[in-house]
Amino acid sequence: MTTICIDCRYIGARPSGIGEVVQGLVDWAPMLAPDLRFLLLRSAGRSTPLSTARNVAEVIVPHAANGPATMWWLRHVVDLKGVDLFHAPANIMPAGLPVPCVVTVHDVMWLTHPSWCRSGVRGLIDRAFYRHGIRRALRDAAALATVSAASAGAIAALAPSAAARTSVTLSGVSPRFAPVGGMEGRLAALGLAAGRRHVLTVGQYAPYKNHDGALRAFAQAFAGRGDVDLVLVQRMGRGASALLALAEQLGIGGRVQVLAGVAFEDLLALYSSAAALLHPSFCEGFGNPLAEAMACGCPVVTSDVSAMPEVTAGAALLASPYDPGAIAAQLRRVVDDAGLAEVMRQRGLARAGELSWRRFAEANLAVYRRVLGAGA
Structure with missing residues (x-):
């Protein structure tokens, strides 16, 4: 054989x-x-x-x-x-x-x-x-x-x-990634405040992930309002410390949280409840968080370069990863327009079903x- x-x-x-x-x-x-x-x-x-x-x-x-x-x-x-x-x-x-x-x-x-x-x-x-x-x-x-x-x-x-x-x-994308509800207790255990919305970023701290750009875009989008937080799921280390320091400089220090080593059920809860996944990478071979978020019904804001448009296939809002202002504008669109967010959820679920x-x-x-x- x-x-x-x-x-x-x-x-x-x-x-x-x-x-x-x-x-x-x-x-x-x-x-x-x-x-x-x-x-x-x-x-x-x-x-x-x-x-x-x-x-x-x-x-x-x-x-x-x-x-x-x-x-x-x-x-x-x-x-x-x-x-x-x-x-x-x-x-x-x-x-x-x-x-x-x-x-x-x-x-x-x-x-x-x-x-x-x-x-x-x-x-x-x-x-x-x-x-x-x-x-x-x-x-x-x-x-x-x-x-x-x-x-x-x-x-x-x-x-x-x-x-x-x-x-x-x-x-x-694994069928384990799917929308879940009733996760308020799990989110509270992670330190997420009840009644507040969150934008989610998932992935290791590496320059190509452009997490500095994610913070700058989030700050431009929501610096003047306190009802939206940014949650980053990544390993703790010098990179996470640098991001938290940047958040302080941008005036959003109290609204940025880094979670390390979350359980799979916690990740599902974060994806399913997020106002959007923010994934502004400069380059991706594929970008697993894109597929995972779409499979959980989470709207996606990502880059208009590399594999990101291909993977999301019309289900995401796109912007240049080199332009925090453009990313911020797309973030505000999905967070502030419930109708648009619902359309993106449905398109994302359909696209994830093809992967x-x-x-x-x-x-x-x-x-x-x-x-x-x-x-x-």
Whole structure:
């Protein structure tokens, strides 16, 4: 039986956009392809099986998915005998694999805009690491997959020779994301005041997420009124501290709250009750919070560049991420116009219904079969 090895080590305890993508793949691919066998590489931090499908085997790998053991020595760390195809789903292509490799390149920011990714000494190290792994993928992968047409276009512009090997495998959204009501107690436990509305921003603190711009836009939109707060869901750290300091400078310090490590049920409550999701990124491969918010009936205000217009497909209000005033105007529209907000909710729910993990898995399986057929 033909065996596909998928690196699933991004699926772990800490929420991860790539982890969500890989989970969507392993939830569906084994069931859709009973003629194939799947070998899943599992993180040592994961205590339960990734799949219960009969055509799945798993092996625990005690090395980071984005570390040097993966980049240079994976063929020595994992026994790939009997494997016919390897899928690297997290941008980088391991060196020296003895089988054809499919690489999912979510975006090429590390090559085109490295300053958007991470700053400081760690940023310099990561820049060298990811540039090396992504360039190898663009040059040597048997096939490339990417999660939006926008990312496919960016890949083609950067590496024209990779365009013919690139397929769009549009990301999905889990059915777990759905509107919920009656969550006042849960919101109160998070520190949200009763009777006040909130704009929500979700995602890690990274320059490309433009959270500074989100604060500036929120301040322009609502500085003169006290009935709307801004809630950011992100890991606490120096980035969160910098945002809170900026909020004080902008005069909205008492109306900005950072929540770290919220439970899934809390995230549902935040999405479902938010006046809007504010997501003004400079670039996204896909942008999971966009799909999650729409699936929960939350109106979306996002950027008019990169993958954001494609993912929201007419369901969101768009503005330039470089123009806080334009973002502020769109925020005021949705917060102050109940009729518009309801139209956006319905459009968002409809669009989210089109973003299927099953279709995502089917698209990846088509890539696998194409590569395997070419090598037969």
